Amino acid sequence: MFIVMKPSCSRSDIDSVLAVLEKHQLAGTLSNESDATIIQVLETPQAPISKEDINELKKQVTQKIKVLAGVERIPTITRPYKLASRDFHPKDTIVRVPAACTAQGYVEIGGQNVVMMAGPCTVESEKQLLTTAEAVLEKGAVILRGGAFKPSTSPYGYRGMGLEGLKLLAKARDTFGLAVITEVMTPTDVSLVSEYADILQIGTRNMQNYMLLDEVGRSNMPVVLKRGMSAKIEEWLLAAEYILAQGNKNVILCERGIRTFESATRNTMDLSAIPVVKNLSHLPIISDPSQGTGHRHLVEAMSLASVTAGSDGLLVEVHPNPEEALKDGAQSLTIGQYQQLMARLNGVALAVGRSVTKPAFFSALSA
Structure with a gap:
């Protein structure tokens, strides 16, 4: 349940709404959007109550609140994901x-521009990453991708450099000015990874790791939430809801293929x-396409198709020598293939x- 206040509402108007909620043992939290003040209502009261009684309580509260000064509307949202809903x-x-x-x-x-995020699947060495x-x-590209902590289906697979990988990502950012996106895998690592990264990535295997979602929600860091490999779109948006419910509005969804x-x-x-989510949600x-296909010869076609479908950005794996990559070399573009993709991406x-968003000195470097 949400209460949208008028732009001209006073603090007294807001307090009056909160008082009605408190009287009915409901809690309300404020969300200041660009053009409105919104009160998010916890729909379950402090004491256990049946679903029928909850619906009756909501009707009573709605009747009392909608006539208060400063209240503009109380929209009805039927989707289970409220904050993520358009x-x-x-x-x-x-x-x-x-x-x-x-x-x-x-x-x-x-926004209007398509953003390119590119880099190796996994940080392997300083030379590999900086090259x-x-x-x-x-x-x-304006954002560098690279995994310091990597989940592997097999416990014997390469699992990343950890803290040393984070330090190398920070060095690359300081050297070239690129923003950094890297994966965080556990709630206890969120604060550590946030020190080195600009965007926290939640991988497909952790889409429904609710303790992790809560923790990144409390961090207020930009978050890329990848779709679970077997997740329906509704489940994906409900995972985003966990982050939004903790107050973090900086959520970016990422389609990475399903099983x-x-x-x-x-x-x-x-x-x-992509267009389905654009219709259902306001989130970027x-x-x-690297994870989505698993084959580098398909990455360019699916990248261009993604932009045509409405994607706000691409997350592409690039490696100086994919044949020697410690992880996912088969889906990593060579530097030459990446350059070819970028030349065609601008036209699409x-x-x-x-x-396509470009670095400030892009023209000079490309001349």
């Missing part, structure tokens, strides 16, 4: 991430999810009325 937040959310390589000093995800960072920046009966690709890249959405973005 019914609650009609305007698109734009997530701002600091990026020294841009003219503004930040990059916006969810890749320089190459992806030169051709238009189906098809074996020709590592996953089935569900491009239809990007796509990961223009064809659908968008443009």
